[in-house]
Amino acid sequence: MSLRGLFCVCLALGLWAPAQAHLMAAQRGTLNLVGSGGFVVMAIAVDALRRVDDDGDGRLSAAELGRHAPAIEAQVRQGLQLLDAQGPRPLQALMLTLSPDDRSPQAPAAELVVMGRFALPDAADGPLRLAFTLFGPQASGLEQRITVTRGSQRQVLLFAPGRAPQAVLPSAQTVLIEQAVEGARHILVGPDHLLFLALMLASASSAGWRRLAATLTAFTAGHALTLALCVLAGVRASSVWVEPAIALTLIGLAGLDLQGRRRGRSLSLPLHGGLVFACALVHGLALGNAFQVGGGPEGDSGGLLWVALLGFNLGIEATQLLIAFGLLGLAHALRRVVPLARQPRLASALKQGGWVLSLLSLGLGGLWLVQRL
Template identity: 45%
Template sequence: MRFAARWTLLWAWCLLAPRAAQAHPIEARKGTLNLLDRAAYLVVSLPVSALDNVDDDGDGALSPAELEAHAGAIRAQVIAGVQLLGPDRALPLHLLMLDVTPPEDSPGLASRHVVAMGWFDLGGASAAQAPDGPALREGLRMRFRLFGKDSAQRELDLTITRQQDVQWVRFTPERSEHRVLPSSVTLLAEYARIGAAHVLQGPDHLLFLLVVLATGWGWRTLLAALSCFTAGHALTLALCVWAGWSVPAGVVEPAIAATIVGMVAFDLWSRRQARAGATAQRLALVFLCALVHGLGFAGALTGLTRWPAGSTQMAGALIGFNLGIEAAQIAVALLAGATVQVLRAVVGQGAHRWASNAASATALVAGTWWFLERLGLQP
């Protein structure tokens, strides 16, 4: 009776879940996870190329006959590669159905995707806990490791629901694990870490920040420059995430490289002109360039996860992401300042000018190269 009840619930949920085509249970490279009382119901579309030793004729697709012949191997790989993790272990996945999804206009052909349907048992946090213990509600993580060989099959979008709560996450080989409907504090901390990592792992953002810092100003002016950079990228980040603004990456990425070149060019021009009013103009330029960098931050954030518009989860993710960016910027500024002080102690007062010229030259060359590369014009 328990199995029949779960089967009925699963199929009812599948029929009611949003989908693009009525002929298919779910779109390619997408999935849904619906958390109910004591179970989490899963429907996911998996690329055939992610499965080992099941494609007998090597055509990159799976026929119904191949599915039947290798059903056991496919089940084992799905159970190992699609996991819902509790605090101390992977929760049991009970697969109810495997099916192929051929093209709508050619239902007899083999399919490049396999649809897996099943449920995770949320009845206990550990093997020693009684099956009738309290269901797990917090601390869950979803892990996905079945990525295809083609570039288009290297990601999976999963929509997670629990009553009125909705979460969208994207799995990639680089980010194969996500928290499931995390608490506000956990969400804030996680996105602060993601924001800091995005800055520290992004050479273009780091180089622009070093150009902003390498001016020889006092700490008050440097603080003003960092504040302008913060205000600019926070504004466009909020507009993109909160208000739904969107700019193609093919425009944003070259523009970010152009801000590096433009900032260096302005500094070189200001030094030659020795203009007294260059500080105010430079702060304005930093703000304008930061607007462009905010578009890049927004693309990174929305490419990882999405939350319902106006939700507290969206606010938490946005605030945490910004806090992480600011923490990384402060760390870079402190490290750059300490480096200049060490150079001054070693080579004298000319160390700052040497460091400034080195940063400008590096930024000019790298920024120009990135700009041409991102436009597809590199030699």
């Protein structure tokens, strides 16, 4: 593929990503904190419950509900918990109701409505956390949206498999710190993102500080844009295609870098910046999928969403900058400590390291692409 063709593919991929994003379906629930009680109403997928669907049709009939009510109650109490410093609070007066299709009210239901009351702790027992782990294997059951209210305060919590218990109506400081840590963690545990960042820095730093600054700016602007769309506009993109697309951005950037090194000249600054920006749009969609946060203790539905977004972005950007300046500082330190007579050998070693990094990125990107398709 030609240089122009490869760039066009990557640019189209980045621009196509937001257009294909869609709102992800979510099951819903509410938790209303009033006085000494927390009143919960929750829709739970039947396939999230174990050994209760006798005929295996993915639905629950009235007869099956009657036979397995004690087992269902035990699973609900295990998978839906309101916790304080002492542990789970009691879930009392538990009621189970089938939620059939409106067109067939007597038919078995794919969802079960759970109602009950948590006994709230005293203030001395510390802040509350909510845990939800009742997820089925189907895509529609992989996210649970729970709205928490107390008077004029409102918070929306999003739960997915593996999500830790979340703070209920937290302070702004708690939200900022927790999301900054989450943003940093997401960068550090993502080998594809780290490799893309290292490759981007290597290809840009060889052409001077101006290109490096422009590259970092384009990458930050790109992923911040799609991250903001995911958080503020509720846009979600399926990881089924986002994850392979990230591997493609790595392959595209590595291929362009190898071509530039072979020809001895780099892309123009606008072209290189546009490529990085397009790739960053895709990376931002992955960050948006990772961003799971509720609103804060405000009267409006937005709550502390802006604070959470700020914290998540700060964690991401601070981690990326630390990595970038760490790598550049290491290269600068090597140039300072290596004797002048050996500087040409060092420059040759760094140049060869750039080749190795691009080839490694190309190989791993291809491997990840195959694994994710």
